[in-house]
Amino acid sequence: MTEIPDPRDRLIVALDLPSVPAAEALIDRIGDAATFYKIGYQLGYAGGLALAERLAARGLKVFLDLKLHDIGNTVEEGVRSASGSGATFLTVHAYPQTMRAAVRGRGPGLKILAVTVLTSYDDADAAEAGYGLPVADLVAKRAAQAAEIGIDGLVCSAAEAGSVRRIVGPDRLIVTPGIRPAGAEAGDQKRVMTPGDARRAGIDHVVVGRPITGAADPRAVAQAIVTDLA
Numbered sequence: 001m002t003e004i005p006d007p008r009d010r011l012i013v014a015l016d017l018p019s020v021p022a023a024e025a026l027i028d029r030i031g032d033a034a035t036f037y038k039i040g041y042q043l044g045y046a047g048g049l050a051l052a053e054r055l056a057a058r059g060l061k062v063f064l065d066l067k068l069h070d071i072g073n074t075v076e077e078g079v080r081s082a083s084g085s086g087a088t089f090l091t092v093h094a095y096p097q098t099m100r101a102a103v104r105g106r107g108p109g110l111k112i113l114a115v116t117v118l119t120s121y122d123d124a125d126a127a128e129a130g131y132g133l134p135v136a137d138l139v140a141k142r143a144a145q146a147a148e149i150g151i152d153g154l155v156c157s158a159a160e161a162g163s164v165r166r167i168v169g170p171d172r173l174i175v176t177p178g179i180r181p182a183g184a185e186a187g188d189q190k191r192v193m194t195p196g197d198a199r200r201a202g203i204d205h206v207v208v209g210r211p212i213t214g215a216a217d218p219r220a221v222a223q224a225i226v227t228d229l230a
């Protein structure tokens with residue numbers, strides 16, 4: 001597990017919101033309770049890529065969740081373009097060609113995270129998509145390939161954190177969405193865990209969206225998650 005001196009850096013708040021003003025309002029409400037924000041499809045296609053640069057310039061950490069997966073040349077050049085954004089993390093799907101291309105395009109300061117198997121998938125979803133392996137085995141296979149290729153970190157559910165840690169060793173990051181404080185709605189997530197249990201399972205960072213974005217007091221929820229993670 002990587003040394004992370006400020007426990008707030010373990011929480012990545014997913015800015016899954018429809019507009020830049022909505023995201024800026026949430027960041028203001030959270031204040032200094034969070035230091036790390038994720039920008040994905042919803043906000044990214046609504047002006048969020050420019051926001052990423054502004055947040056990074058303000059000293060906040062940014063996770064660009066682009067989940068790239070394309071032919072190698074396109075992934076490599078896309079990652080190269082994103083390397084100038086000031087982001088700390090960028091996601092690609094954990095397919096070997098895609099991961100090799102991302103490593104070729106990676107610029108200084110940008111860490112590539114490979115998404116193993118989405119946390120909204122269970123074994124039946126993997127079978128429906130044509131995979132002949134249970135989720136846990138597919139995650140393990142992709143984690144081993146990612147480590148071999150030189151990817152910086154893995155996105156998986158906290159349920160697989162222990163096995164992924166054994167496969168990738170202490171130096172690669174394990175980042176886990178599908179995090180729900182006790183009693184929170186799972187929504188479309190199928191492989192879920194509380195922040196405290198995830199931390200005990202050996203994760204480096206958690207990603208939390210709706211439990212914070214939909215809260216009456218997002219700052220209080222973020223603070224409670226950081227406490228649980230510490």
Ligand SMILES: O=C(O)c1cc(=O)[nH]c(=O)n1[C@@H]1O[C@H](COP(=O)(O)O)[C@@H](O)[C@H]1O
Pocket residue numbers: 014016040065091115117118119120155156177178179187189207208209210211
């Ligand atoms: O790459 C991701 O961040 C990701 C991977 C994954 O397997 N599962 C997953 O939920 N995510 C993202 O993590 C966030 C989870 O949001 P909530 O379910 O609202 O907490 C969303 O922005 C997802 O896009």
